Amino acid sequence: MGLSSRASNVRKNYSLKTLAAAGSNSHHLRHKALIRRGNDLASWRVGSLILCAFFGCCISGAFGQEATKVKIGFLRTAEQRTTISLIEQPAPNDGLAGAELAIDDNNTTGRFLNQTFSIDDVKLKPQDDAAAAVNALADQGVSLVIADLPPDQLLKAADTGRTRRMLFFNSGATDDRLREEDCRANVIHVAPTRSMLADGLAQYLVWKTWRKWFFVVGSHAKDKLWGDALKRSATRFGAKIVDERAFVDTGGARQTDSGIAQIQRQIPTFTQGAPDYDVLVAADESEVFAAYFPYRTYAPRPVAGSAGLVPTSWDPSMEQWGATQLQNRFMKKFSRRMTALDMQAWSAARMIGEGVTRTKSGDVQAIRTYLLSPDFALAAFKGQKLTLRPWNLQLRQPILLSDGRNITSISPQEGFLHQVSELDTLGYDQPETKCAFK
């Protein structure tokens, strides 16, 4: 714990070009941190070695002529999100479709290496026990699981899976706590965190010199988490919140017939009387109000955050760096566009594919070791390799800024420097981490 408390003191306000100055003392900290985490992981590794002695080695020994069959579990909740915009209503296979496409890609590659991949989709209803679902998957010989679950269910699944030597890939939850105080050695995070998304947006707004923010936050718990992440980014990159208001959810239906007339009167009134600001930043993960803001605010100013300019891991309009090929493959197979959740699951399944291809085995520990090694690089159409942060198993990634029709920009922005990777200017960095693997 000594390390964690020391590390949290290192947190500072970053601004343009100051990140490079962090220098050598953090290097020392990082070194100590790696040693410490090495010890934390030791028991996990010893256990896996025993497991490997049992049957993992049989798999690797069998490779060559005989087939490696990899069955991947896909755990998700059955509930459907509601969105303000009809065109953003998620498809029933949102997320799963991305994993299925990656399975196709893995199998195309696997054809040349005698490796096959399949997926087992498990939907959890609200009353279902995540632990039971994980045990059922383990009983079928599944040890690699892509999970799109709320944070508490994900932790329960991971802790159950720990005793069964399972490795999880979090493709949905953006909660920072899963990578910080609640981090787990058997959960790799493919989804970006709220802090990464917020930093990606803030860097751009600061680059635009839109530093005066009118801040509106929703009344649900996740809106507040998203709001806190955005506020942290404002402080970190030198933006100023000139006004802050809460938008309380009083219930009611999504869009209704003739509801539009009412909204046209409500939003200008709600946003009236703010001091001079550059941009309205809205934190509304619950989809209650933010999407009503663009073109309706009292002052003619842009909107960002949960509407307007939105930070994301993927967008259906993304076509940089060969992304067109992926978008085409997805469209051909599913007759719809590829969402952020689809991309996160695609990346998770591709990471598993890379792990199996490169280690020539389906052994969980071998795959985990490979993914954490300097040799691992995921090509995910983002213009640079994606790698893992070893201290909390978060996938480093650029953050796209979408206006809903096109990609406006991609962060990290030019000039935000870092001594290890510019991608580490996004989200909590190693000196600030509260993660100590249990």
Place this chain on the structure above:
Amino acid sequence: MTRRTGCGMVLAMALFWLSAHAAFAAEAYISNEKSNTVSVLDTDKMEVTKTIKVGQRPRGIVMSKDGKFVAVAVGDDDTIQTIDTASKEVTGTLPSGPDPELLAFSPDGKTLYVANENDNTVTIIDVQSRAAMGEVPVGVEPEGMGISPDGKTVVCTSETSNMAHFIDIQSRDIVANVLVDSRPRFAEFKSDGSELWVSAEVGGTVSIIDPVKHVVTKKINFDIPGLRREAIQPVGINITKDGKAGFVMLGPANRVAVIDGNTHEVVKYLLVGQRVWHGAFTPDEKYLLVTNGISNDVSVIDVPSLKVTKSIQVGELPWGVAMTRQ
């Protein structure tokens, strides 16, 4: 590599070119991905003499073996156009699968091999009859195409499978799949067939492959002071005919790496324009022309002195270069 060996190599190359023939008129054809044009560049005057309108999104561009036409893959039109080198006009099309990107002629010039990114195949085209002869299924997102100098093997790299597939031309069977680093973009044989070089854009390396044993014998890493590893993205490769020097275009690193062909060590980094992509030697190998996608120009590298001597404005997003044959 030490400075001394580097200088030695430069000297050796200089002597080689001194003994070579004097430069003669050659033409470079540059595909401009965004302007949908091909720029014709006179390498004596080092200036653009003509701009040819082509189909949508021209990228891969190669000269026919007899030098009579240039084939350019126009990806968004799902076809390959041919440009007559005498009239400098588009004279026809060759069939291809959807979204062709890179292409290569067989040494006898009779067959064209095309990577089709959208359906994971390599299309084989008979040049004479302009007909597709067949397809070979390969890995995900095939891209780079290389043909062994003996004409027996075609190599295709697949960007998401991260493999170099060795296809036997006679049987059309894949005889080996060699794993390389992430997003392999380009494959180039040495002219004696002893080595195959494959660039990995996201992995940031060039793999040297033994084409007989089908194994990676060496990986070239690039380390440029002041640049993050992520910014170093190898794409195009050109190797001199004597195999003594290789040039690797490093994309957003805005540099061309010069590699000693024997030791595979980096001799020098040459600063060129922005997002350097592909290149081609003049027939006398005195100059290497490289395309800079973001700065919309071509950098001219003087090969004996290893210096960038000129940059020439072309169309928007210049991508590939095809050169007159000797």
